[in-house]
Each structure stands twice: as C-alpha cells, then as structure tokens.
Amino acid sequence: MIDTDTRSGRRVSTRVLVVAGIVVALLIAGVASFYASGDPDGLTKVADEKGIAAAEKDHRAADGPLAGYETTGVDDARLSGGLAGVAGSLVVLVVAGGLVLLVRRRRTADVG
Numbered sequence: 001m002i003d004t005d006t007r008s009g010r011r012v013s014t015r016v017l018v019v020a021g022i023v024v025a026l027l028i029a030g031v032a033s034f035y036a037s038g039d040p041d042g043l044t045k046v047a048d049e050k051g052i053a054a055a056e057k058d059h060r061a062a063d064g065p066l067a068g069y070e071t072t073g074v075d076d077a078r079l080s081g082g083l084a085g086v087a088g089s090l091v092v093l094v095v096a097g098g099l100v101l102l103v104r105r106r107r108t109a110d111v112g
Contacts, residue, residue, distance in 0.1 A: 022093060026086050033069065033085025034078045 047053040065072045066084045074080040 025089055025093065029085035029089035030082040034081045036069070036081075 044053070047056075061067060066087055069081060069084050070077075071080040071083040071087070074083060
C-alpha cells in the first residue's frame, strides 16, 4: 500500500484517500444534482430550432427508475434528484473501479 506524507508527519494511506474521494463525490452528486440546470443545452436547443427534435422517440429506459434525472416514487424533487445523482455516481464508480482492478490484475499477471 502506498502511503502519502502529510505536513504533520503522519501518513495517510491510499485506501483512506480513495474512500474520502468517493464520499466527497457522492456528497457532491447528492447535493449539486438538484441545482443542475433544467434549461436545454446547445445541442437540444438546435435540435428544437431546426425541427430535428420532432422525430424524437422515447427510448427503452424512459420508464426506468431513474429516467429524467429523477427517482421514481420519491415525491420530493430535491431528494429525488439527489438520489438519482448518487445512484448514477455509484454506477460510474463501480464500473471505473472494476476496470481499474481488472487492468491492475492483468498487469500483475503479465509481470509475474
């Protein structure tokens, strides 16, 4: 395990830094997702203006539990958006962590 020196001379392990980073990411996702803009982005705006959006169809996950950046069954808009943000962040963290572990094991197997 890699240790990182701090100014006080104490060592902070990589595991502690990773866990702290995950906690901060989840807190930001849970709080900041409510404040995300509801205004359309540039691509959506141009699609509306040019009539391209008229051909738009619902996708298969349109009735999913997290469709529309909301959590199905949660009436409070702030809580619903926060839960959706946390769930999305967890999915990304799990996939990224799995890829890191896969590459890391593969690299160690190649060396050994």
